[in-house]
Amino acid sequence: MTGCYPIIGQTWVVYPQTGEPTLIVPAQEAYLAEDCSLDDVRPYECGRIGDPTPVETCARLLRQVCQGKGLVDKAIGYEDSPEVVAPPQAAAEPLFVGQATVALLQEAFGSGLRPADELFTQLKSVKTPAEVTRLSRTNEIACVGLSVFKDEAQPGRRETEVAAAVERAIYSRGVGFKGAFSARAWAQVMSGPNTETAWYYPVSKERRIQPGDLVLIELATVVDGYWSDLTRTVVAGKASDRQREVHQLVLDAQAADLLAARPGARGDEVDAAGRRLIVERGLGDNFVHHTGHGVGFRYHEPRPWLHPDSRQTLVVGHVHTIEPGIYIPGFGGIRVEDDAVVLREGAEFLSHTDFGLD
Amino acid sequence: MTGCYPIIGQTWVVYPQTGEPTLIVPAQEAYLAEDCSLDDVRPYECGRIGDPTPVETCARLLRQVCQGKGLVDKAIGYEDSPEVVAPPQAAAEPLFVGQATVALLQEAFGSGLRPADELFTQLKSVKTPAEVTRLSRTNEIACVGLSVFKDEAQPGRRETEVAAAVERAIYSRGVGFKGAFSARAWAQVMSGPNTETAWYYPVSKERRIQPGDLVLIELATVVDGYWSDLTRTVVAGKASDRQREVHQLVLDAQAADLLAARPGARGDEVDAAGRRLIVERGLGDNFVHHTGHGVGFRYHEPRPWLHPDSRQTLVVGHVHTIEPGIYIPGFGGIRVEDDAVVLREGAEFLSHTDFGLD
Numbered sequence A, B: 001m002t003g004c005y006p007i008i009g010q011t012w013v014v015y016p017q018t019g020e021p022t023l024i025v026p027a028q029e030a031y032l033a034e035d036c037s038l039d040d041v042r043p044y045e046c047g048r049i050g051d052p053t054p055v056e057t058c059a060r061l062l063r064q065v066c067q068g069k070g071l072v073d074k075a076i077g078y079e080d081s082p083e084v085v086a087p088p089q090a091a092a093e094p095l096f097v098g099q100a101t102v103a104l105l106q107e108a109f110g111s112g113l114r115p116a117d118e119l120f121t122q123l124k125s126v127k128t129p130a131e132v133t134r135l136s137r138t139n140e141i142a143c144v145g146l147s148v149f150k151d152e153a154q155p156g157r158r159e160t161e162v163a164a165a166v167e168r169a170i171y172s173r174g175v176g177f178k179g180a181f182s183a184r185a186w187a188q189v190m191s192g193p194n195t196e197t198a199w200y201y202p203v204s205k206e207r208r209i210q211p212g213d214l215v216l217i218e219l220a221t222v223v224d225g226y227w228s229d230l231t232r233t234v235v236a237g238k239a240s241d242r243q244r245e246v247h248q249l250v251l252d253a254q255a256a257d258l259l260a261a262r263p264g265a266r267g268d269e270v271d272a273a274g275r276r277l278i279v280e281r282g283l284g285d286n287f288v289h290h291t292g293h294g295v296g297f298r299y300h301e302p303r304p305w306l307h308p309d310s311r312q313t314l315v316v317g318h319v320h321t322i323e324p325g326i327y328i329p330g331f332g333g334i335r336v337e338d339d340a341v342v343l344r345e346g347a348e349f350l351s352h353t354d355f356g357l358d
Helices: A027-033 A054-068 A099-112 A117-125 A129-152 A159-174 A192-197 A241-260 A267-280 B027-033 B054-068 B099-112 B117-125 B129-152 B159-174 B192-197 B241-260 B267-280
Strands: A012-014 A022-026 A040-044 A076-078 A113-115 A183-191 A214-223 A226-235 A292-294 A301-306 A319-322 A325-328 A332-335 A338-343 A346-349 B012-014 B022-026 B040-044 B076-078 B113-115 B183-191 B214-223 B226-235 B292-294 B301-306 B319-322 B325-328 B332-335 B338-343 B346-349
Touching: A012 A054, A022 A027, A022 A054, A027 A040, A040 A054, A054 A099, A076 A099, A099 A113, A117 A301, A129 A159, A129 A183, A129 A214, A129 A226, A129 A338, A159 A183, A159 A214, A159 B159, A183 A192, A192 A214, A192 A325, A192 A332, A214 A332, A226 A241, A226 A332, A226 A338, A241 A267, A241 A319, A241 A325, A241 A332, A241 A346, A267 A301, A301 A319, B012 B054, B022 B027, B022 B054, B027 B040, B040 B054, B054 B099, B076 B099, B099 B113, B117 B301, B129 B159, B129 B183, B129 B214, B129 B226, B129 B338, B159 B183, B159 B214, B183 B192, B192 B214, B192 B325, B192 B332, B214 B332, B226 B241, B226 B332, B226 B338, B241 B267, B241 B319, B241 B325, B241 B332, B241 B346, B267 B301, B301 B319
Parallel strands: A022 A040, A076 A113, B022 B040, B076 B113
Antiparallel strands: A012 A022, A183 A214, A214 A226, A292 A301, A292 A319, A319 A338, A325 A332, A338 A346, B012 B022, B183 B214, B214 B226, B292 B301, B292 B319, B319 B338, B325 B332, B338 B346
């Protein structure tokens, strides 16, 4: 929420109720804070032989900041135990808040420290206009990846080859795009019978695409800390009537969900808008998952949740996926997923592609 | 350590002192357990509308396993607060052990539950021969990536383009290589002046490689949960005398470290073997980081640590990097990094490339 996406993840922000917030970052990452929303940025040295560990240095800096702002023993909320997190840029080795970090915070801030996870979840679910602009950029870069997917999803290619080509495009074309410091994607491609289970977190396999196969991509993209989550399904060749019919049903459901996603609408109502169409066609049991979830600071956020059991209410600034899918044994799976922002007059998609099913 | 690399990370193993260990996995991931070291694999359903959450299901299964093995209120060690972790296959969204998970474990196992992080760190630092075989496979796939790096590191290419091509090669050629289920890489490429700070966790930028530039790659690779960490430096063209001289010094230091890495050697002694050569040439201040660290179940493991301050002793089965580097303002940075296994007679590299500096 600071606009600064850490590399190693040893970055801290102290945000007082009144006065300036402070960002503490490794000196080597200070350039990432250049166009973030905070002015008081304090870089610290680390990593050289002889430097204290980041933990020691950060404990000292946090104590300083806390004393400087008169926060000792005041009520300080912190993000305590988010068991699911977004990785930092160094996604091969994420850091997270464990007992050592909590002890460090307690030492710095004193007796007023308390978990505030629910507050953070709420705050993060509503995106500011500036954040929506950043999420649009992420979706724009992700859609470059989707068009590479469309070109690569040809008979004879392996699922892994297609997925790897999409990730490559996003990494190599995304960094520098409209000033982006970083861009990375996780693409999973399933084809033919592998699409039948593409509703679970899927993985790309060695399988070679066959003519007429359904080919589905599940694509996570992160650009400077702003995430998108998109899915497309295409046919490797010309679609059969049945493929076209099921695909159109998914698109119709998605359009109905989008229309229903207005401020004040409940998650179960939005879910029902599209699900109803699928149920009417006798395929209700084949739409096995939720209609959508929050997205933006993470690949999947818990709010808003669009699901038959959801009682959450949409508000302006919510950003969420709309992703109906139909999975039929012996036929395959078709899902289409876009990211939408809830505005005063209704929801709008942040993601767009102009290719069809064939 | 089970040999099963989770996709979403909702996988558990219960390992009693006597009797069979039990692995609990999502049904969709059960195929990953096929050639793991455990026989008692219990798949559970999750993810469909109407399924209980993985947390509810796992709490129930863990209680069952605990009762079945007679472990209620016995001493049970668990991995509690590893603040740095390896991500699961779904690396875009890692799960961690937070307070909710600890509460779940306490409910299942009762009063004997206690953190055992130090024990896990010890156990993980020593690799079995079967694990070393897996790590060799990872290094083999990673070295395919390094040879792509060598081919791509040409004048005119962007750092991001080179890095993305390496990641693509590892993903698309790694899955299926000698039976691998999964393969993924994180490549960072720095060129010219950007190599001067390549000792910090680096990121690839838009910069185009210039003729005669030093080009350095930092490469993390994971194949079915087994990690390697490699670095190469090349010149985009023909190396200058000075580039060749510094590169040779780094190679000499690395060779001296390898010779010193014998069972019983202390971390600071191994570090000193190579560092001494660099210090003798007046470049000691330019070798700003450790000589090496453990690697295998993570990208960086804390044991063994090869550093002037390390008092850890090498034992047979340790796998660690050897990565001397020299960073000179106005000249650039050169690092070479390989992964070595400590055997009875001394250490051997698991990684090999046959290209040179030019």
